[in-house]
Amino acid sequence: xxxxASERVLWRDTRGMEYVSRVPRPPLDGFVDxxxxxxxxxxxxxxxxxxxxxxxxxxxLGPPFRIRGGTDAATAEYADGCVFTMPTRAVxxxxxxxxxxxxxxxxxxxxxxxxxxxxAELCDRPVTLEQVWGRxxxxxxxxxxxxxxxxxxxxxxxxxxxxRRLRETAGVGLVxxxxxxxxRARGAVSIGDLNTAAGVSSTHLAxxxxxxxxxxxxxxxxxxxxxxxxxxxxxxxxxxWAALAGRAGYFDQAHFGHEFREFTGFTPTRYLExxxxxxxxxxxxxxxxxxxxxx
Numbered sequence: 350x351x352x353x354a355s356e357r358v359l360w361r362d363t364r365g366m367e368y369v370s371r372v373p374r375p376p377l378d379g380f381v382d383x384x385x386x387x388x389x390x391x392x393x394x395x396x397x398x399x400x401x402x403x404x405x406x407x408x409x410l411g412p413p414f415r416i417r418g419g420t421d422a423a424t425a426e427y428a429d430g431c432v433f434t435m436p437t438r439a440v441x442x443x444x445x446x447x448x449x450x451x452x453x454x455x456x457x458x459x460x461x462x463x464x465x466x467x468x469a470e471l472c473d474r475p476v477t478l479e480q481v482w483g484r485x486x487x488x489x490x491x492x493x494x495x496x497x498x499x500x501x502x503x504x505x506x507x508x509x510x511x512x513r514r515l516r517e518t519a520g521v522g523l524v525x526x527x528x529x530x531x532x533r534a535r536g537a538v539s540i541g542d543l544n545t546a547a548g549v550s551s552t553h554l555a556x557x558x559x560x561x562x563x564x565x566x567x568x569x570x571x572x573x574x575x576x577x578x579x580x581x582x583x584x585x586x587x588x589x590w591a592a593l594a595g596r597a598g599y600f601d602q603a604h605f606g607h608e609f610r611e612f613t614g615f616t617p618t619r620y621l622e623x624x625x626x627x628x629x630x631x632x633x634x635x636x637x638x639x640x641x642x643x644x
Contacts, residue, residue, distance in 0.1 A: 366390055368635045369500040373508050377515070379525070380459030384507055386451050386500040391444035392631045395643035397623075399579070399613040400436040402532070402572040404460035404468075404562075407431050407452040408478060408487075408507065410494055414450075415443035418473045429487050430478035434460055434471040434563040435572065439614040441643055451494060451507050457569060458525050461561040462518045463511060472563035482514075520557040523547060527554060527566060536574030537598055540567050574598065575612050580638065584624040590617050613641070 366389025373381050382403065388411075409430040416431060417424040418440050430450070433440075435457050461468060464481045478487050490510055497503040527547045531538050543566055544551045555565045562569060578597040582588060594605035609617045623641040631637060 367500070369504070371504060373511070377508065377511055380456055380462060380515075381511070382454040382456055382459075384451070384453055384504045386503055388447075388449040390447055392627070392634055392636060393444075393642045394446075395441060395443045396636075396640040397614060397643045398436075398440045398442055398640050399576075400438050400440075400572060400611075401576045401639065402435055402457045402569060404434045404455035404457065405432070405452065406455065406460065406463075406478070407450050408491060408494060409450050410491065411447060411449035412445035414445060414448065415441075416475050417441040417443075418475050425475070427475070427477055429491065431475045432460070432464060432471060432478060432481050433473070433475035434468045435569070436473055437564060437568065437572075438473060438611065440475075442640070451503050453507070453511065456525075456528070457562045458521060458528050461521060461524075462516050463514045468561050468563035469559050518561070520561055523549065523554070524557050524561045527558075528562070528569060531566065531570050531573055534570075534573075535577045536570040536572070538570055540570070571608070572612070575608050579613075579620075582621070582624075584621055584628060588617075588621060615641075 367386070369386040370383045371385075372378055372383050407427075407430045409427060413426045413428040415424050415426050418433070418436070418438075424441070424443070430452075460471075464471075466476070466481060482490075490506075493506050494503050497506055527543055530543060530546060540551065544554055547554055558564060558566050558569065564572075574597060578593065582593070590605065591602045594602045597605070599605040599608065606617060609615065609620060613620055615623065620641070624637075626642055627634070627637045627640075
């Protein structure tokens with residue numbers, strides 16, 4: 350999601366759930382989609398987040414939350430927060446009864462300048478914030494956030510922390526350029542043409558992508574194409590899956606169905622049922638665009 354640079358309360362329910370988001374100032378806006386503040390009761394205790402072309406960092410300020418990074422992974426508890434690069438499969442996210450956090454939605458390449466760990470090591474393997482920034486630094490940051498006067502000051506503190514940690518990273522310019530081409534084409538780009546435009550070999554480009562994003566250019570293109578296609582679905586209306594798959598450039602409906610299961614963990618029909626459930630039970634909720642009730 351992208352928002353104006355001014356702070357905005359996007360949604361608040363009768364229980365006081367609040368979501369505030371803003372785009373950071375340059376040069377952070379070249380790496381970050383938005384900074385956000387979240388507080389209150391989640392619409393569901395467990396949400397499924399389909400894979401999408403974005404990395405995530407969360408600084409937790411409430412009770413621990415739980416994450417399962419894939420159907421074959423164990424659920425782990427995160428007290429101070431977590432970091433993970435662009436996922437390749439759905440993530441199950443379990444909220445406590447009341448949650449409070451600030452976080453960063455990074456562009457696919459955006460996390461690399463702020464952590465020292467190779468992106469491939471974080472792909473589908475969320476780690477604690479302590480593991481990437483150290484216990485003393487995380488404790489100091491959380492103390493400052495707890496002492497802040499409100500969401501506006503908290504996001505300013507988080508922005509300052511990112512500015513302080515931003516560092517030159519080899520290959521970021523190349524990966525950022527190639528990824529931007531993929532994003533503008535909504536994933537409909539020839540990888541051969543991408544290599545030519547980047548002026549490097551396919552091996553070199555793939556190596557840089559794995560180092561800084563965690564996936565290959567082809568995988569990133571698949572993620573963009575799938576995300577754009579799914580976000581274009583109106584769950585309130587009947588869906589012609591065959592026509593949708595054809596417009597999105599998939600070989601056939603079976604190919605589209607395979608992508609659906611890989612990126613969301615659900616069939617297209619089950620995905621639509623869950624999206625409609627969310628709409629019916631929590632109409633107008635700010636989270637009702639990508640997360641799903643866990644099946």
